[in-house]
Amino acid sequence: MGTYTLDRKIAHELKYNIDHMEYKPDMALPPERELAERFGVQRKTIRMALSRLVNEKIIVAKERSGYFIMPPRCQLRVNENSIGWRLCLSDKELKAKPLSYSLVETNKRLSEKFRLPLGTKLHEIRRIYEMDGIVIGLEGFYVQEDMFPGMAGELLSSESVFSVFDDYHIEIQKSLFTTNIIYADEMEKGIFNLPLSAPLVKEELSLLERENRFAAYAYMKAPIEKMEIMLYEWE
Numbered sequence: 001m002g003t004y005t006l007d008r009k010i011a012h013e014l015k016y017n018i019d020h021m022e023y024k025p026d027m028a029l030p031p032e033r034e035l036a037e038r039f040g041v042q043r044k045t046i047r048m049a050l051s052r053l054v055n056e057k058i059i060v061a062k063e064r065s066g067y068f069i070m071p072p073r074c075q076l077r078v079n080e081n082s083i084g085w086r087l088c089l090s091d092k093e094l095k096a097k098p099l100s101y102s103l104v105e106t107n108k109r110l111s112e113k114f115r116l117p118l119g120t121k122l123h124e125i126r127r128i129y130e131m132d133g134i135v136i137g138l139e140g141f142y143v144q145e146d147m148f149p150g151m152a153g154e155l156l157s158s159e160s161v162f163s164v165f166d167d168y169h170i171e172i173q174k175s176l177f178t179t180n181i182i183y184a185d186e187m188e189k190g191i192f193n194l195p196l197s198a199p200l201v202k203e204e205l206s207l208l209e210r211e212n213r214f215a216a217y218a219y220m221k222a223p224i225e226k227m228e229i230m231l232y233e234w235e
Helices: 006-019 032-039 042-056 108-114 152-156 162-165 186-192
Strands: 059-062 065-069 085-088 094-105 122-132 133-144 174-183 199-208 214-223 228-231
Touching: 006 032, 006 042, 032 042, 042 059, 042 065, 108 152, 108 214
Parallel strands: none
Antiparallel strands: 059 065, 085 228, 094 122, 122 133, 133 214, 174 199, 199 214
16 A cells, blocks of 8 residues: 655645646646645655656646646547547547558468468558647558458548448457557657657557457557547447
8 A cells, every 4th residue: 555655645635636626637737836835845745746646647747838637538439430549638629541551461470460361361451640730649450351342442431440340240249458558660750750769559459259250450559648548448
């Protein structure tokens, strides 16, 4: 449980104030000096308390600007206007744009990852998500060609890729979800305008149908300092 130190006590008090709407999403917290005077402690203690709230994703630190309240986490459900993810920065609309499409065959790596025979044909689709003209998410997914024969164009342009499962009577039995920290490669460096090897969040979703047969695999990559990425629940 840990010792209830002074910085933990201050962090708890600030969290209480945030939860009870003394501070609202995107609002700046008072400067460290002001908080130190309010609580009668050194600024070092305030920094430790604020660091706790940053780690809990309650506030975010912005260089040379201070600390700000994080936007609320999204309420998440699959619907016809999304393909399974929501990037949550604010109430602003996100725009999805096609980036690339290929019909590929599983190599050894993909065959092992998806547990499919070598040479299985897959639709490989990538899209980017923009907010105010800035790319904040890179999405990619694979689905088997034989599940959606003749639908490459529709899959690429559709706003809801997985909604076609219903049209083809493909029932999802299980979803497997993982989150990892990765580091930007040359492609991601260019897409996000970040330094090479900058940290990114990568969330992966595998969808399985009857008898654990591969149905689809999707991922979302995004800079960790810009947003939270939330996964829709499959209903």
